Amino acid sequence: MNPSEISSVSIIVAAGSGSRFGSAVPKQFLPLEGIPVVCHSVRAFAQTPEKNLLIVVLPASDFDHWSALLADACDRTGLPAPIAVPGGATRWESVKNGLAAIPAAVPAGATVLVHDGARPLVPEAVIRRVRSAARNTDCAIPAIPVTDSLRHLEDGLGPLSEPVDRAAYRAVQTPQGASLWRMREAYSLPYSETFTDDASVLADGGFQNQVLVEGSPENIKITNPFDLEVAALLLSRREKPLR
Numbered sequence: 713m714n715p716s717e718i719s720s721v722s723i724i725v726a727a728g729s730g731s732r733f734g735s736a737v738p739k740q741f742l743p744l745e746g747i748p749v750v751c752h753s754v755r756a757f758a759q760t761p762e763k764n765l766l767i768v769v770l771p772a773s774d775f776d777h778w779s780a781l782l783a784d785a786c787d788r789t790g791l792p793a794p795i796a797v798p799g800g801a802t803r804w805e806s807v808k809n810g811l812a813a814i815p816a817a818v819p820a821g822a823t824v825l826v827h828d829g830a831r832p833l834v835p836e837a838v839i840r841r842v843r844s845a846a847r848n849t850d851c852a853i854p855a856i857p858v859t860d861s862l863r864h865l866e867d868g869l870g871p872l873s874e875p876v877d878r879a880a881y882r883a884v885q886t887p888q889g890a891s892l893w894r895m896r897e898a899y900s901l902p903y904s905e906t907f908t909d910d911a912s913v914l915a916d917g918g919f920q921n922q923v924l925v926e927g928s929p930e931n932i933k934i935t936n937p938f939d940l941e942v943a944a945l946l947l948s949r950r951e952k953p954l955r
Contacts, residue, residue, distance in 0.1 A: 726829025727799020
């Protein structure tokens, strides 16, 4: 693929240790319907019609092992082999490494989508919505309504709390998207502990015209073993995977 013809870049962040999951193997490499979790994320972005560059950020510790495992799984399932780069100590650093792997010839106006590798069930429709909205805004963020009741903890600690109106809140997902030049500029600034996702990094860089687009309840994040069971059930119910 000629870099100057690329219109979209997808960075899949799969560099975490997955310590909360409680497994010796990082959760993004656990099997889901016969292939590692992260490969389902790769497949979702590989199936989109854009001239899309795929980059996967893997754990720096034992990088050769994880990149070989990913390459083998992609080969066995007919997926295109993404560019693999080592991650950093934080998600921010991992995304920064992913951005650094984008060839200089890729147009500055190309759309960059950053997705968590532990969200294997992202529907193609969500990817399309984010990509479309990111073209004319500073950042596009998929989100869904909050269904549980919420309470605000006094001083952020409790035990005293008070109810809040859940209608005023949304649960944020990935991928989050922005133009390449915006991403590069925002991620060139110093790290802050307030960075929780790409939207917060972009906002800190002055890119505050951010819009929410419709996410999906199926776009779950694998955090614990129960989530993996739910993901397997959802996959089994899909007539065509990732549609």
